Amino acid sequence: MNALVPLVVIIPLIAAALTLVVGRRRRLQVLISTIGLSAVVVISAVLLVLVDTQGAISVNLGGWEPPWGIVLVVDRLSAVMLLVSALMLLGVLVFATGQGIADGDAETPTSIFHPAYLILAAGLFNAFVAGDLFNLYVGFEMLLAASYVLLTLGGTGARIKAGVTYIVVSLISSLLFLAAIAFVYGATGTVTIALVGERVAELPMGVQVVLCIALLMGFAVKAAVFPLSFWLPDSYPTAPAPVTAVFAGLLTKVGVYAIIRTDSVMFRDVPLQTPLMIVALLTLVVGILGAVAQADIKRLLSFTLVSHIGYLIFGVAISSELGMTATVYYVIHHIIVQTTLFLITGLVERIGGTTSLSRLGGTTSLSRLGGMMKAAPFVAGLFFIGAMNLGGIPPFSGFLGKIGLFRAGVDLGTPLSYVLIVAGIVTSLLTLYTLVRVWNMAFWRRKEEVDDGYESPLLDSLSESPEDDGAVDTKENSALMYVSATGMVGLTLALTVFAGPLYDYAARTAADLSDPANYTELVFPNGLPELEGSAP
Template sequence: MAELMPYLIPMPIILPAVAAAIALLLSRHPFGQRAVAFLTLLALIALNGAMIWWVDIEGAQTLQIGGWDAPIGITLVADRLSTIMLTVSAIVLFCVVWYAISQGIRDGGDDEPVAVFLPTYLLLSMGVNLSFLSGDLFNLYVGFEIFLVASYILLTLGASPSRVRAGVGYVMVSMASSMVFLFALALVYASVGTMNMAHIGLRMEDIPTGTRAAILGVLLVAFGIKAAVFPLDAWLPDSYPTAPSLVTAVFAGLLTKVGVYAIIRVRTVMFYDGSLDDLLMVVGLATMLMGILGAMAQADIKRLLSFTLVSHIGYMIFGVALGSPMGLSGAIFYAIHHILVQTALFLVVGLIERQAGTSSLRRLGSLAYISPVIAILYFIPAINLGGIPPFSGFIGKLILIQAGAREGGILSWLLIGGAIATSLLTLYTMILVWSKGFWRDRRDAPEGALALARPAPLAEVTDEVQFSDRDDVGRIPFGMVASTATLVAASVAVTIFAGPISDITTRSADSVSDPALYRSAVLGDNWDHPGRTLTPERLDNGGDARKEIAP
């Protein structure tokens, strides 16, 4: 059995790729197409969960594609960090596709090309999984490009003017990010002559400090756009709210975390000297504060949640910038929490639109009386995001605050103050949505009567109120509620099992914080680290119990 385990590593990439091809062939058979997507993503949850157990016991595992050893060949790396992200992303992708299938996929007009949705969605999953497993920068770039192409199709599904406009802006920003990434790849290869991340980290030790910092800065710009950190976040609140709610949910919950993952990986494997940590702290603080201040000014729930998404990316950047194992553990724990909670909230917005015909706070009200189930499904992740104890949002922030206090320094304390202020303001915005959308009588809303009335010609309907003209407003399929409830339950489970989850994120952070472990897993004997030599017991425990002795 142990001999077969390494062959599980490429499965999160191969399965969705094959399923996408099958789903495309079944485009004229909706039931078969949906069954393929549903079962594939369900299988990925079990597969990725098994991989977490495996690497937690055996240590980081690698697979060399095509028989070429690292650093020449393509290396896939499964360690605690990558398998954690794979598993959480599989849960989110499964719940969202369940939601999509239950609502009939369509989230707008009758002319939407729904046959391409599931194959594209599966390709998105493939690109995300490749990004998490890639052991070299070039294939990380390939993973980014795969989910970029898929996300553009999903974002513009239905081809309404506002969606195409937002999609063009999204693609332009993403292309700029890709060009910056390509430029960074050229700089890296010109400096060290390799794309393998473990090998890059080894050779970067011989590169002058200024050159290393410049290369890292270019990479951080590329990944910062993906992660939507300030000041590279302006594209997100304009792009996400116009997309269908189920698409916005997976984008908001998952795609930005791929950028955060890439930042963690390059910071810990290749540029572990911490030369730009102070800059990352400033960026994290600005991201938290500017994001939440933007959220407070919004009257539409989708835009409000898009700004809170930006804001809470700052917490993860905070943990990365600290550079300590505890800070990284907090960042990983908070990423798990935020992926689940943010996705759940966007799915709830889809339920609100289906129930009330709009997501505008100027037109909403009485939802707590009309649909108490939706009210509960909103309230739980909302207070979780706001950091109310004992929920996982509070636990993640507490870990980060403790890590910041342990590090000390002016910037750390400023970030602690910013994190507390952002948490309080997030709670304020979540309660504001509750009071206006759920608790207030809809007749008291400034435009409540407009939302209740059917607009005249369909041509005049904007994306914001298009649901008011549909016959299915007020009728919500059970699967939409069940999938949302499952994701809310998963977010609550992070609270219930916070101890074991925190333990594995701590072990993950400890492994990530020691680049020698990653190098040994990827390069085997083909590396040499100044000041330390691996003993013959290097294979013990897959790399996590490698003994090091001074020469």
């Protein structure tokens, strides 16, 4: 079964090459992409069952033993990230296919979309199974290249501008990460995560802190942690709905995953709990205040995305099994719910109208939306479920994840943890407030109020998207788009229905992460190698 691990990266890469070869034969491209991602879903599900029942899997590529060769590792954390990501990518692909059918693909260069989408998938999967820092860096770079292509699809001015911002910030993040890898290599003589964890412990604490902060800086940009999250609200909303959904749901979680992995294996003894909690607090507060000020739905959701990263950093900072259990569960919840809400918003903007400056994605302003409950009651229902889940209303998964984090904070019992609990509760209430405001203005408000030019005092105080020119362009939604969005909402409900088993799995994952010796023994079953402090 070890042979299954490399396939999660190889299959999307082969599929990307095939979709590039077939060029503009859209149906064949869709078939190849769907088969490739479906295969990864099946393989990921098999791997999850295997690692949960038989133990984690380590694969040495090319017959080279670590740390001299590339090692791929799938444990409970990697397995669940693989499966959830593959499901999201497949669901969004179905939505994108439906959007292509509805639009006739006249405005989307599909010959580029599918290869870039599959390379992005391969980069994600590679990052989740990477057993060394440099291979993790390679995964990040694959994501960066594919993300820029997807972000600028259509070539509009707003997208090129957002793409330039995104690429500059991502390149800076990559340089920080690469420099951090060089520091780690110079200090330990290796970049294999398991061996770095053993050797870092032998270094002076000051050196450990410097290495940890250097890596965290690179990962924090990817994860959109405050104050390194300034780029996200202006970059994500300009892309087409399927691309925005993937970016919002998955790309930031790669950074969070890297933080969890390095914190649990390499830097468990580094005293950064207080700085991480302060960062988590600022991310929660600043993100949600930004959301409260927005009139555009996608920008509002982008700011809530930033704020909810604060919950995840809070869980990492707590650094207990209970805290990590809640964090793992909340990561799964947030990937699925955030992706789903962006897809539903894609349905809303096509029904209610997008700005003419960006006919494929555009912005959706509350100042021009109304009567959506009457015009699209099914979409209204889908949005309501997603909004209540993200807002943390019981018994949805958002509530369960937050309660787990708050319990872990109470067990920690520090003044700062109590401050974060209060901030988390306020953030949850404000998230609910912003989403209820969207519901009232876009769905519950009568369309006649918008057509008659009635201006709400509330809307006057909100910030419109900078790309909003006031013109609208409505479009039809295909049945496949509704199928995809409905299926995704079903997955969000499954997080509540199967919360018990999922939480138990998260607890077993947290138990693994609490003992880094498990990871080290998996990669080096015959004992640690002697490197004499030299380069491998």
